[in-house]
Amino acid sequence: MTWYLPFTLLELMLCLLFAVLYGGYLYRIKRLAHQFSQKANTIWIKTAVRTVYGALLMVALLGPSFGAMTKEIRTNGKDILLAVDLSQSMTATDVSPSRLEKVKLQLPSFLEQANSDRIGLVGFSSSAFMISPFTYDNSALELFIQSLKTNQAAPEAAKLEPVLKIAQEKFQAMEDSRDSERTKILVIFSDGETFGENLQPLIQQLKNARIHVFCVGVGTTAGGKMPLGRSFKKDKNGEVILTKLESELLQQVADKTDGAYFEMNQTTNELPRLVSAVNAIESEVRQTKVVEVAANKYFYPLLLAFLLIVLDVLWTLQVLRI
Structure with missing residues (x-):
């Protein structure tokens, strides 16, 4: 498999930004849960879903290319x-x-x-x-x-x-x-x-x-x-x-x-x-000739990420009981 775009400093900065911001959010939720003597373990389910579709969006951005398609030149x-x-x-x-x-x-x-x-x-x-x-x-x-x-x-x-x-x-x-x-x-x-x-x-x-x-x-x-x-x-x-x-x-x-x-x-x-x-x-x-070229399959991780985003929006979980 090859990639349409390389993994550059920009993509690395986006990943670090997501980790820092979401890490701060998790830290705040865990502190609130501690104050109310709760564990808030359900937050990890949402965390897993969001991490997965965030990773899928990054994969779609880089453009995974595999398999082959024919093209007439x-x-x-x-x-x-x-x-x-x-x-x-x-x-x-x-x-x-x-x-x-x-x-x-x-x-x-x-x-x-x-x-x-x-x-x-x-x-x-x-x-x-x-x-x-x-x-x-x-x-x-x-x-x-x-x-x-x-x-x-x-x-x-x-x-x-x-x-x-x-x-x-x-x-x-x-x-x-x-x-x-x-x-x-x-x-x-x-x-x-x-x-x-x-x-x-x-x-x-x-x-x-x-x-x-x-x-x-x-x-x-x-x-x-x-x-x-x-x-x-x-x-x-x-x-x-x-x-x-x-x-x-x-x-x-x-x-x-x-x-x-x-x-x-x-x-x-x-x-x-x-x-x-x-x-x-x-x-x-x-x-006129027909050549085989690697096909950019960005659509599949993008579609899966979209479905997970819809699931995240519609699926409500209670993290804290107040």
């Missing part, structure tokens, strides 16, 4: 991989203070509201790389998010293929480590500015692996300039480069992987819709 899993575009076009100021800074400002809110177990972070431009592995620690992840800068990635234009591949590899690695029954979600934050890619075979592989891809287009179709020193980035002809949101490929990836496309700019912030869509995807049942 179900654990669910949902993992989210965040991919943030770190190409030079994310410095454009058509979204204040810049496209990348806007994402960094909004992501902590996403971490707080998203219903997930583990979240990882990827940075990408022409190549993709892990910044933070899947973690339960959102505070640590926020530090990685706030440290995101475009100089962490190659200066070339962004490509979606590398980020889709690294997501597939990381989720595949979890399947190999017996985490196959977890909901897998990839969330891409990008302006969609690429050089055109044929992603159909890779999209089909993601769909077969049940990886849901959500894409957030950051920027405006009107476009924005990319700061460079005290001026703006220019092409070979000396013309200021204007980078625009290109959502077509992002929408295509999201639609074909059972995800959704959203936008984030000066006038539109669909982050709440993104959170709702991610939370709407049910977690896979990761594991």
Whole structure:
């Protein structure tokens, strides 16, 4: 037999308090009985009853656990991989203070509201790389998010293929480590500015692996300039480069992987819709098993103590004859 709670100093003090107070009561009764030349032996019957139900109340408080009961344990899993575009076009100021800074400002809110177990972070431009592995620690992840800068990635234009591949590899690695029954979600934050890619075979592989891809287009179709020193980035002809949101490929990836496309700019912030869509995807049942656990049987001594208290109240004994 085990106990739900340990016998601590508090329980010891309660026992001593009962003994001192009831001992004083018995002493007073015996003195009165002596003054009237009586023995008052019937007091010991009440004493025995009260001691027993006092002990039973203490046992119920400590929670005796014995025997075994079966309990079904179900654990669910949902993992989210965040991919943030770190190409030079994310410095454009058509979204204040810049496209990348806007994402960094909004992501902590996403971490707080998203219903997930583990979240990882990827940075990408022409190549993709892990910044933070899947973690339960959102505070640590926020530090990685706030440290995101475009100089962490190659200066070339962004490509979606590398980020889709690294997501597939990381989720595949979890399947190999017996985490196959977890909901897998990839969330891409990008302006969609690429050089055109044929992603159909890779999209089909993601769909077969049940990886849901959500894409957030950051920027405006009107476009924005990319700061460079005290001026703006220019092409070979000396013309200021204007980078625009290109959502077509992002929408295509999201639609074909059972995800959704959203936008984030000066006038539109669909982050709440993104959170709702991610939370709407049910977690896979990761594991179901039945285990035997010791059952807390506090109810039985508590019931017996209650019956003895009722008996004590209803059963009247004459202790002294006056």
